[in-house]
Amino acid sequence: MATLDPVDLGDHVCWIVEPGEDTSGPARSFVADAELFGDMVLVLGDAEEAQRGPASWESLLSEVSRGTERADREGFRALRVLADLTRLAAADVRPETLARHELRLDALAADRGAILVCLYARAALTSDLVDQAAGIHPHHLGRGPIAPAFRLFNASQDRWSVSGVVDSEGAESFRTALGELLTLAPVLHLECGDLEFMDSAGLTVLARAARGLPNRRIELHHANATLRRSWSLLGFESPEIPVELKQ
Structure with a gap:
């Protein structure tokens, strides 16, 4: 603004x-x-x-x-x-x-x-x-x-919205924010309807963050086809990575 x-x-x-x-x-x-x-x-x-x-x-x-x-x-x-x-x-x-x-x-x-x-x-x-x-x-x-190009903020009582672009430039800041949010609840709900793009660096950070704490899971809501395909191509569709991508 x-x-x-x-x-x-x-x-x-x-x-x-x-x-x-x-x-x-x-x-x-x-x-x-x-x-x-x-x-x-x-x-x-x-x-x-x-x-x-x-x-x-x-x-x-x-x-x-x-x-x-x-x-x-x-x-x-x-x-x-x-x-x-x-x-x-x-x-x-x-x-x-x-x-x-x-x-x-x-x-x-x-x-x-x-x-x-x-x-x-x-x-x-x-x-x-x-x-x-x-x-x-x-x-x-x-x-x-101002960098990075993503925004992560509270969308409702138990959901957080991620928008913009999560790439290598903002991956470390994204990782830090995810790590803090995962300490608050066993399931982190991320609304991705306004997410434009997440590259391999962002997806890798997401996978590692989910595995970083025991008994934690991340759910991505309204994940688009590109995001789901990239996740699959990187080999992250594994029971060992507690992340679920939902349409």
């Missing part, structure tokens, strides 16, 4: 800020729209200075959860959150940590109808962290190039 104006209930936006980019205008507009739509506002960190933010990932999740409950209790339409997460991500450079908590935030936003904008300063993060953050948000705001 070019601006934050179109955000709606349940949206989860990754805002990658480039060096020298002015964040004041979009941030003020996003907050001002709360009065127009009847939303409660929660600002965590200074989007203009990128110097403060949540104390920890857990405190962030707690604040957003409490905020959604308060917004509902006090009659607001929704909770509208602008959170500068640059320092959190920079303090722990493991993509797994970022993926785990951002996926939990995504599920929370979808379940409670909150609007979340997560701000990251590109210059303060490694390219791996930038890629990881972008891949696990359904929406992106920013003027610079």
Whole structure:
């Protein structure tokens, strides 16, 4: 998206800020729209200075959860959150940590109808962290190039949607996200109706992720003919690989 104006209930936006980019205008507009739509506002960190933010990932999740409950209790339409997460991500450079908590935030936003904008300063993060953050948000705001080309986000209570293209460029970020999701439930349901293409690197990551944890299974729903044929040609149709592709 070019601006934050179109955000709606349940949206989860990754805002990658480039060096020298002015964040004041979009941030003020996003907050001002709360009065127009009847939303409660929660600002965590200074989007203009990128110097403060949540104390920890857990405190962030707690604040957003409490905020959604308060917004509902006090009659607001929704909770509208602008959170500068640059320092959190920079303090722990493991993509797994970022993926785990951002996926939990995504599920929370979808379940409670909150609007979340997560701000990251590109210059303060490694390219791996930038890629990881972008891949696990359904929406992106920013003027610079963003990889990978896939998006993995919560579609409903027990299903996750994967869209775009999963190729060698985004395979590692995809693997990290899958690994975190597989820890949450014995069966990971992936909606693939909007998946354009998954190459051999992506399919290999999928197979290895499914085999990586005991008693876990992945189900791909609405897998197209190309995806099913590629899976078969790579020899992944095996009882040892707990992945089922469904039309």
